Structures are given as C-alpha cells and as structure tokens.
Amino acid sequence: MNRRKLLIGAGALAGAGFAAPTVFGQDTYPSKPIKLVIPFPPGGPTDVLGRRYGEKLSAVLGQPVVIDNKAGAGGIVGADMVAKSKPDGYTMLLGSSSTQVSSPLLMPNAPYHPVKDFTLFIIGFVPMVIACNPELPVKTLPELVKLLKDNPDKYRYSSSGMGSINHLGGELFKMKAGNLVSLHVPYKGNSPALQAALSGEVDWLLDTFGTSFGHYKSGKLRYLAICTEKRSQVAPEVPTVADCGLPDVLVSTVNPVGLPAGTPPEIVKTIADATRKIMSDEKLQADLRAMSIEPVADADAAKSAAYFTGEMERWEPIIKASGAKME
Numbered sequence: 001m002n003r004r005k006l007l008i009g010a011g012a013l014a015g016a017g018f019a020a021p022t023v024f025g026q027d028t029y030p031s032k033p034i035k036l037v038i039p040f041p042p043g044g045p046t047d048v049l050g051r052r053y054g055e056k057l058s059a060v061l062g063q064p065v066v067i068d069n070k071a072g073a074g075g076i077v078g079a080d081m082v083a084k085s086k087p088d089g090y091t092m093l094l095g096s097s098s099t100q101v102s103s104p105l106l107m108p109n110a111p112y113h114p115v116k117d118f119t120l121f122i123i124g125f126v127p128m129v130i131a132c133n134p135e136l137p138v139k140t141l142p143e144l145v146k147l148l149k150d151n152p153d154k155y156r157y158s159s160s161g162m163g164s165i166n167h168l169g170g171e172l173f174k175m176k177a178g179n180l181v182s183l184h185v186p187y188k189g190n191s192p193a194l195q196a197a198l199s200g201e202v203d204w205l206l207d208t209f210g211t212s213f214g215h216y217k218s219g220k221l222r223y224l225a226i227c228t229e230k231r232s233q234v235a236p237e238v239p240t241v242a243d244c245g246l247p248d249v250l251v252s253t254v255n256p257v258g259l260p261a262g263t264p265p266e267i268v269k270t271i272a273d274a275t276r277k278i279m280s281d282e283k284l285q286a287d288l289r290a291m292s293i294e295p296v297a298d299a300d301a302a303k304s305a306a307y308f309t310g311e312m313e314r315w316e317p318i319i320k321a322s323g324a325k326m327e
Contacts, residue, residue, distance in 0.1 A: 029089055029267050033064040038094045039078025041071045044190060045126045045208055049255055049293055050094035053123060056278040061270075074103035074163060074326060076110065083112035085260050089267035093118065093258035097165050100256060101311045105319050106163040107326040115308050118258040119268050121275050121299040122307060126292060128169055128227045128251040129238065131212060132204040133197055134219060141224040141244035144204065145177045152181035158193040158202040162186045163324040166193065168315060169206040169227065169251035171322040176248050197221065208253060209234075210292030227251040234292060254311075255293075256304055268301070275299040 034057070038050040047069065054065040070078035079099040085091035093099070100120070104110040130141060136155075138144045148155055159167035167184060174180040185202050187193040194212055196202045198220055209232065215221040216235070223238045227249055231240055241249040257275060259268060278284065279297035288295050 029270060030061050030063040032090065033066050034058075034061070034089070035066050035068050035091045036094055037068045037070050037078045037082050037091065039070050039072070039075035039099055040096070041189075042069050045210055045253065045291070045293060046094060046096045046255055048291065049124055049288070052284065052288070053094065053257065053275075053278060056281070056284065057274055060274045060277055074106065074161070075099035076103050076107060076112075076326075079103075079114075079258075080111045082258060083117040083260055087260040087262040087264070089259065089263055089271065091260070092271070093256075095120070095256050095258050097252070097254050097311065100254075100258075100308045101315055102163055102165060102168055102319070103326065105312060105316055106324060114312070115305050117261050118256075119261065119263060119301050120256040120258050120304040120308065121272060121301060122254060122256045122296045122304045123275060123279050123299075124288060124293045124295050125252045125254040127209045127232065127294070128166065128206045128253070129209050129212065129216075130173060130204065130206055130224045130227065130241070130249075131197065131216065131221050132224060133200050133202075134222045135200060136203050136222070138224070139222070141239070141241070141246070144224055145180065148174075148180040148182050149178065153183060155203040156183040156185050158185050158187055158196040158205045160187060160190040160193045163319070163326060165251065165253055166190075166206040166208075167324065168318055168322065169249070171324075172251065172318050173206070173246070173249050175318065175321065176246050194221075206251060208292070213292060225249075232292070233289065254307070256308070272299040272301070 036054045038047050040046050051067055054067055058065040070081055075098045079093055079095055082091055082093040100114040104114045138147050157170050190211060193205060194207055197205045212221055216223045225241045225244045226232055226238050227241050276297055276299045279295050285295045
C-alpha cells in the first residue's frame with residue numbers, strides 16, 4: 001500500500017464543516033472527558049496534529065479532550081499506556097511511524113504489538129526531505145550521491161536519534177544509492193539535528209518537510225529531494241526521489257489515531273465517524289497542508305492496519321542492516 005492510496009478520501013468528503021457539537025453513536029458515549037495521549041514532547045509535527053485533532057474532536061463529540069504528552073523510548077511509553085488502558089473509548093493514541101513501526105522493531109520484546117493491540121485510523125502524514133547545508137558543493141541529489149561515493153566516510157549526516165525515522169531514512173537512502181558510506185551522528189531530538197545541519201556541524205540530513213521549510217525558504221538549507229511519490233503543493237520546484245533516480249527512498253511520518261484493541265464496535269464507529277468529519281473539513285485541511293501535513297479523511301481501520309503491517313515488513317531488513325537498536 002502506498003502513500004497515494006492513503007489520500008483516498010482526504011478530499012472526497014471536504015466541505016462537511018463543523019456544526020454544533022453532535023454526539024455520534026450511543027447516547028452514553030462519550031459521557032466524560034477523553035484523554036488523547038501524544039507519546040512525544042510538545043512542539044513537533046505529531047503534537048501539532050494531535051492538538052488540532054483533539055480540539056476538533058471535542059467540538060464534534062461535545063466533551064473535553066485532554067492532551068497528555070507521554071514521551072519516552074521513541075513513543076513506546078505512551079503507546080504502551082494506551083494499548084494497556086481500558087478499551088472504553090476514553091483513552092486514545094495519536095501515534096506515528098515511530099510508535100507503529102520503527103520503535104517496536106528496534107526494541108527487543110516490545111511491550112505491545114503496533115497493529116494487533118490497536119484499532120487505527122490514519123489521519124495524516126508528513127513527508128521527509130533530503131537536505132544539505134548550502135556550503136556543501138552539491139545542488140542536486142545525484143550530485144550528493146556522487147560526492148559521497150567519491151569521498152567515503154568524509155561527510156556526516158544527523159538524525160533525531162538512533163533508530164528514528166530520519167536515521168532509518170538516511171540508511172535507506174545510503175543503501176538504495178549504492179551502499180554509500182557516510183557517518184551517522186544521532187542527536188537528542190529533531191531540533192538539535194536540524195541545527196547541526198544548519199551550522200555545518202554535519203553535512204546533510206533527512207528532516208520533516210514542515211520543520212525545515214522556513215530554513216529552506218530563507219536559503220539556510222538546501223532541499224535536494226522530497227521522499228514521496230508526488231511533488232509537494234507547497235514547494236513544487238523540489239524534485240521527488242523518483243525524479244532523482246531513487247524511487248524506493250520513500251520516507252514519511254504517518255500519524256494514526258488509535259483505540260485499544262477490544263474497544264466496542266459502536267465506540268469505534270463513533271470515533272471513525274467523528275474522525276471523517278474532522279479530517280474532511282476544508283479549513284482544517286488547508287491549515288494542515290500549510291504546515292506540510294497531508295490530511296487523510298477516510299478513517300479506514302482495515303487500510304490503516306494493512307499499511308502499518310506493510311511498513312513493518314519494509315523497514316525490518318533496513319533496521320537489521322543498520323544495526324540500530326533502541327537506546
């Protein structure tokens with residue numbers, strides 16, 4: 001399943017808007033505040049999306065939605081808390097590719113199964129870009145590939161941590177470009193990893209489109225390729241990895257809403273219906289796209305489960321080849 005399929009339904013229901021608070025499903029649910037666990041610190045793309053979603057969910061369901069940033073172990077701590085919570089619809093997850101793919105693969109004996117222990121609805125994804133410090137003597141991705149091939153182990157790239165999606169994306173790029181040799185320098189978070197590339201402490205990186213876009217526009221960072229199948233509407237001048245001859249280097253952070261496995265079907269339907277309404281709103285879609293978050297509105301649990309199952313199969317050999325393990 002590819003990212004193009006994820007977009008099915010993202011615009012098809014647009015225009016629904018938000019009416020007065022309406023309770024979907026059974027009258028008894030929800031009858032109290034809902035906790036939305038975001039398993040990362042405040043401020044990142046997942047947190048931003050989660051807060052916007054929580055605000056709209058509260059409006060649709062007529063109950064407060066309380067945000068709980070439960071960070072730790074690459075999202076494992078917060079996701080595990082939701083997986084083990086009572087399946088009554090009052091504890092939900094705003095997950096990511098880390099919680100549903102990479103972190104469970106990186107952690108031996110992970111405490112939850114990222115697909116079987118949840119009902120998941122993908123609501124958005126954030127594309128990654130391959131970027132470099134503008135002082136690096138390259139202007140295209142093929143030029144970066146040649147530079148790294150000609151100078152093995154001379155140039156370095158940063159990530160937000162060992163086993164993070166930008167670390168694994170960097171390893172995927174190196175593998176698909178001919179087993180390039182370039183030292184990985186892990187940092188503790190996205191901001192210091194990006195700052196290292198801006199300052200020249202490292203030479204290149206994979207970063208989320210939205211996080212680094214301002215630096216690209218100001219000329220402090222050079223975008224070489226976007227790791228998606230289609231060009232961005234926000235920056236159509238940036239080529240895709242396929243345009244650059246590397247069609248398999250597809251890397252995005254994909255965000256699902258999750259309920260614990262065993263949640264009653266009527267509650268699952270309530271959340272699915274509310275999610276379709278929320279993610280179909282034209283203004284919210286425009287706001288998210290302005291932040292380089294691509295909304296997904298179909299709230300399709302089967303498709304979401306199939307997507308994350310496929311991603312685990314895709315990333316497992318890459319993780320093994322990289323030697324990365326959960327710190």
